[in-house]
Amino acid sequence: MIDIPELALVALVGISGSGKSTFARDHFAPTQVLSSDYFRGLVADDENDQSASADAFDVLHYVAGKRLKAGRLTVVDATNLQSHARAGLVKVAREHDVLPVAIVLDVPEALAWERTQGRPDRTFGRQVLTRMHRDLRRSLGQLAREGFRKVHVLRGPDEIAGATFRYEKLFNDKRELTGPFDIIGDVHGCHAELVELLTTLGYAVTADNAVHPEGRTAVFVGDLVDRGPDSPGVLRLVMGMVKAGTALCVPGNHEQKLARKLNGRTVQLTHGLPETLAQLEEQTPEFVQDVRTFIDGLVSHYVLDDGRLVVAHAGLKEPYHGRASGRVRSFALYGGTTGETDEYGLPVRYPWARDYRGSAAVVYGHTPTPVPEWINNTICLDTGCVFGGKLTALRWPSRELVSVPAAKEYYAPARPLVPAEPRPDDSLDLADVTGRRHLDYGYGRTTVAAENAAAALEVMSRFALDPRTLVWLPPTMAPCSTASVEGYLEHPSTAFADMRGAGVTTVVCEEKHMGSRAVVRVSRDGSGDAIWTRTGRPFFDSARNDALLDRVRAAAVSAGVLDEGGLLLDTELLPWSAKAGGLIRERYASVGAAGRAALPAALSVVERASARGLDVAALHDRLALRSQEVSDFSDSYRIYAQPAEVTIAPFAVLAAPGVSHKDKDHGWHLGIADKLVEADRTLFTPTRRMVVDLSDPAAEQAATQWWLDLTAGGGEGMVVKPYAGLGATDAKGRLVQPGVKCRGREYLRIIYGPEYTRPEQLERLRQRNLGRKRGLALREHGLGLAALDRLAEGAALWRVHELVFAILAAESEPVDPRL
């Protein structure tokens, strides 16, 4: 029985004719076996061309490296009799933090010679085999020293034929454990706080165990000991829990050092170790012995929950997940360092989390930080309890943070507690926004594709406003589900059904102004005031912007709605032609002009032909219909091209420093909008609206009639929003669409073309797919809400900007522009 790790680099060692290939074939899948003969053939068309060996091994090592990187067991079928050949394999294994294993096939030289002679492609003489055999004898004693962690020697053909394998999982592989978990940050001897935290989390705590009634598992990120008042108490509890199976624990650097001390090694008595040693003095020798055994048995990190979660004391970069080597252990215990020290004499840590792009969440401790923050799907839970901070737990998979405050400062920190990566407040780094990025924004998670980020970077840096100003971008809005009402593509009935389906009971229907979405930011002192488009660009030249903003500010002051923090408004800027004048002229009016000139000319030709007695009645009817459609189409865009002053229709108040208004209902939002309208009726356009109780068919009927009246004259339609406000959620607590648009029948001509109302075209358009648009709308909405939350918290610029940037990047996704 041969035990090998599930992930290993297995080197077969044996002379020519020892049966390596047969052995490999019997025990491993063909793709797992890399044979030097095969690679010689690959590079030289001849498996026996020894002059090609160097190149063949290059390629073999390269392929082995790719397999190991991907975590696949790899077997190398070569003689591997020379130490330099084996050194190459050990190197590849180490590069990927995989254990090298040697399996030696030791057969009598005579048997090997007999087999070799039976193979027509082997032409070397007996003396070659003799030399090989001598090399093998010499090798046997060297393998372990060369770095092979396991060496199995199979002697004679019988032992070789009878061999069986057993695969061992790596100790860190606990993917089968799916929790739920409560991952607990650095305790440092704070026993009272630990008991309180466990109790808060719902555990029944005794001196040496804690059990959760729902079978939850606690996971300790290490640094249980040192500095704090009761390290033995913490150890007793955690050791008991691990023994009882109610907890897992990875070692911290403090456990490591304690174990070295207990094992009789010389260590510096600093960083709170003396306190622990003194406390252990009062414990029984048996307990101290248990502690030693416990720490020695700890595994550097765990991969949990089907690979979705990795716990390590100081974090772990992605290539090290599930690997075992000295440097993996060292990284897990101490983190990467840059080799420099800071002004407090402490090592400067390598910010691996900033570069982390893995899909597994990495939860760790080690570096005290005031507030745990997700950075690229990693989070540090050390909230400096022993320094008077908090003891924090992360609930998995819900990702909820639970913490209890420290009773006091037990130990003075060597350096003040600062966020893991202190950043100048208003400088932005390219790495904050570019490349493929994972974002966990609190309302969900998303991945920004690198190419979308590249497109957004160009817009953001060439055309958009200063990121300090640009704190929010409006999300795209999905249309309501496609209607089956005859003659209509969109209809209120499906808009209401959509909202009802999302668990919304009351909606507000707001008139959809046909203009350009505009975000307006004003403050009392005028600093940072701006008005910007959906893509973050200023609307007009700065003089015109300023004049407009002055009027908004004056109106807001006189309406009494501009308090200290300022006002961030979501609005529509009218008329549409103010920004889209070129589009209306070049696209819509051009098509209309061409149609209105071409169709009468064609009709006249057909009529003259008809007068000559030709049968063109059907053609005439089709042209006449087209002519009518073009006329309707022209009416649809003409109403947006009337000469008009610029006005603003506000409909939501987003946030101010210190407060996000996402929980206010739309009655509140529209109330502020109404006050602005009252204050300046020429600057602001009111938004007509109707609140509808979705359980009342009569109210729904009335709203439908209202929509029909609104759109009969070509009005764009309405937006149906959950009355509860921007932060409305469904029964499961997930965000619902902040609104769905329901566009008028005539208006849609300028979107779908003059002829879209023909039954066969409508039928085709009803196949439109809304899924992508809806997903995008919801994601952008969540990102925007998160940006408002962070703005309200006073978060660093880059934390707001990365979300705003992600909204812009999402806009690069290909979505049917007609939706």
Added chain:
Amino acid sequence: MLLTVTTTHRPATDLGYLLVKHPDRTHAFDVPTGTAHVLFPDAADDRCTAALLLEVDPQRLGGGRQQAAPDSFTLGQFVNDRPYAASSLLASALAKVFRSALRGESRDRPELAGTPIPLEIHVPVLRCKGDPAELFEPLGWTATARPIPLDDVPDDHPLAGNSVYVDLTLTGTLRLADALNHLYVLLPVLDDAKHYWVAPDEIDKLLRAGSGWLADHPAKVLIARRYLAHRRSLAASALDQLTPDRSDTVDVAEDAAPDEEAELPVVRKQPLAEQRRDAVLAALADSGATRVLDLGCGGGALLGALLKDKRYTEIVGTDVSSRALDLAHKRLHLDRLPERQQGRIKVWQSALTYRDDRLKGFDAAVLMEVIEHVDLPRLPALEESVFGHARPATVIVTTPNAEYNVLYEGLTGMRHSDHRFEWSRADFSAWADRTAAAHGYRVALHGVGESDESLGSPTQMAVFTREDS
């Protein structure tokens, strides 16, 4: 979309023989974009009119090869003028429906097919870029193009003014085949937008339809380029074949990627772009730099020069525009460079308003005609990322001298549509001093290009040197 052909040749109804369509019947043909009808609204002895009416099926427009086109996800696919205005769709239909007439063949009236006859062509709605007379009159036509207003509104209305369409009437005495060939080539040329992907076989189509008239047409370069949808290599090849001795033909390749100065009237002999590049290269050589950044490298004009100079061991070009980077990649043949060269040069996307760690540790950075493309309020972010964060020992910045602009005849506003500002010498000097002081640099200012006594040089250059270097 519609065109009519009228003749007053007697008997006018012979037009039916030439077109191989009986005037007393209606004819319908299925074409890829819909149905083409031919009918005769007039068919008397003294006057006969044939109408080609293409009934476009909008559902067919989106299909086929167009689906794969990169901009197929635009609204224009669904709301467009193709069903109404004459365009390449009509030209294609014409070629299909009147095939033998286009070749000048007629079984029933062979002689008439070879004889010029009085013709009147009417295209009621033609999307028209440029003056149709310039294209048709050298061919013997009298052209009348009546602009079609955008809408029936007063002059001060947002929709006032003319549309891009004209109502075109051509009169002349020509062979019908010539007339049809002229239309076949020139309708898409005037429209300047092909409805299909232009493949190399279009050259043959152009040469066939243009045989006998295109080679001597004064606007043949324009015609070839537009017909071949601005694919320069195709146009060059077509012109080559039109005029085997090319010594007197225009080099079509010379308008490769419009340089900024292309928008400017030429006032000096050595192009300013070259003088500026030389000045930057000289300053760079003076600095002793070997590892250099070209920030805002655009299409790679400077990178090419740096690559030729062996003193530069590491050259990095950055730009925020992926398109510019693609162009630089192509122009410098980055994927075909010899190995040693390939190791010397890289191009990356980067934005100067963000800090970029990759730009640290270089000897010198060049910002050639870059800062004026950044909004003034964002300039401090650029200063921070270049002078504060990347901190090369030398930074070379060039930008236009706004004072000089008055010397460009006909220039109103700024030199390029994307310039966010253009500075006087005093403006630039103040900025350079302030930036140098804030970040620990010394700065020296230079003029580039022929200097005017009172207005200075067209380009101004600042060379910043880090104090501790």
